[in-house]
Amino acid sequence: MRPHTLVGMSPAPRQSVLLLLDPGSGVTHLADPGDPVLTADDRSAHRGDGIFETVLVDAAGVHNRRRHLERFIRSAEALELPRPDPAIWESAFDEAVQAHRRAFPEAAEFSVRYALSRGPDAALAPRGWFLTAPAPAEYARQRTEGIAIGSLDRGTPAYVGKDAPWLLQGAKTLSYAVNLAAGRWAAQHGYDDALFFSHDGANSIALEFPTANLVIARGRTLLTPDPGAGLLHGTTQQGLFAAAEAAGWTTAYADLRREDILGADAAWTTSSLRRALPLASLDGEELARDAELEREVFAFVHPDLAPDT
Ligand code: PLP
Structure with missing residues (x-):
């Protein structure tokens, strides 16, 4: 009988390559993305x-490469996983990118998802893998149209992670069932995405x-929620802020209320694959859009030469 799988769970993404990594020795090997490679007790x-x-x-290259690896190492620390050896993960990353480019030379843009598991119950021997995939198509349309978002109560107060480190806020763990549930809630309510708010009543x-x-x-001041409030410190947001500061803009981490979003000159959702998508409405209320600000922010997250930062 074939073992249960996670990586390679069918249907396998088309145009993907899968590279398996033993994070201890650095040994890698390419596998078929449709192959079962994790045991059910992983x-x-x-x-x-x-x-x-x-x-x-x-x-242009790999975007925010160093920021991703640094966050990966911080996530490992938070989960008390063995510290990923940067030389091993960098080298395997390059191998996965090269394998994807060899297999799909026409691919203009793709993602590399890399992961570290604690391993099977019996051995707890950590396992790593890299899975590449084409970038989602819908973001190009949303970049022009903007997205409609609905607000959701996250259920925990802001900054709760300081007293409750076991919540692993700020770590990018493989436990995304809650995140996916919020995405389904958004779709069921006619929104493109959901924005989490802290459970703090009027505050x-x-x-x-x-x-x-x-x-x-x-204006030319960019604001984003403080990661310490209980969220993932985005590599895209950090890259955007660095590019904006270099261009003379002001940037800051801040506690943002609903009114701050409704009163902003423009607002975006940022992530590695989205880069920056403008927000068009919040809970049905139209948000301001500014073509010039959008053009400039777009340029900050679409650098001609990807900074290896
Ligand atoms: N917040 C969460 C919960 C995420 O999962 C992600 C990315 O997947 C982000 C923020 C954005 O992070 P990044 O810009 O590094 O992709």
Whole structure:
């Protein structure tokens, strides 16, 4: 009987390559993305006990490579997983990118999702893998049209992670069932995405989307929620802020209320694959859009030369 699988769970993404990594020795081998490669007792498969990163690669290169690897290492620390050896993960990453480019030379833009599992119950021998995939098609349309978002109560107060580190806020773990449930809620209510707010009654602040961050503009000042409030510190948001600062803009982490979003000159959702998508409405209320700000922010997250930062 074939073992249960997570990686390679059918239907396998088309135009993907799968590279398996032994994170201890650095030994890699390419596998068929449709092949069963994890046993049913793997902690990542039945507990979500592991970490991952999703990285954008395009003709310009690898985006926010260093920021992804640093966050991956921080996530490993938070879960008390063995520290990923940067040399091993960098080398395997390059191998996966090269394998994808060899297999699909026409691919302009693709993602590399890399993950580390604690391993099977019996041995707890960590396992790593890299799965590539084409970038989702719908983001190009949403970049022009903007997206409609609905607000959701996250159920926990802001900054609760300080006293409750076991919530693993800020770590990019493989436990995404809650994030996916929020995405389904959004779709069922006619929204393109859901924005989590903290459970603080009248003092509630915006946190993040299930798989993306919030950035708003007041003129040429960009604001985003403080990661310490209980959200993932986005590599795209960090890259955007660095590019904006270099161009003379002001940036800041801030507690943002609902009124701040409604009163912003423009607002975006940012993530590695989305880069920056403008927000068109919040709970049915139209949000301001500004073509010039959008054009400039678009340029910040679409650098000609991907910074290896
Ligand atoms: N917040 C969450 C919960 C995410 O899952 C992600 C990305 O997947 C982000 C924010 C955005 O992070 P990044 O820009 O590094 O992709």
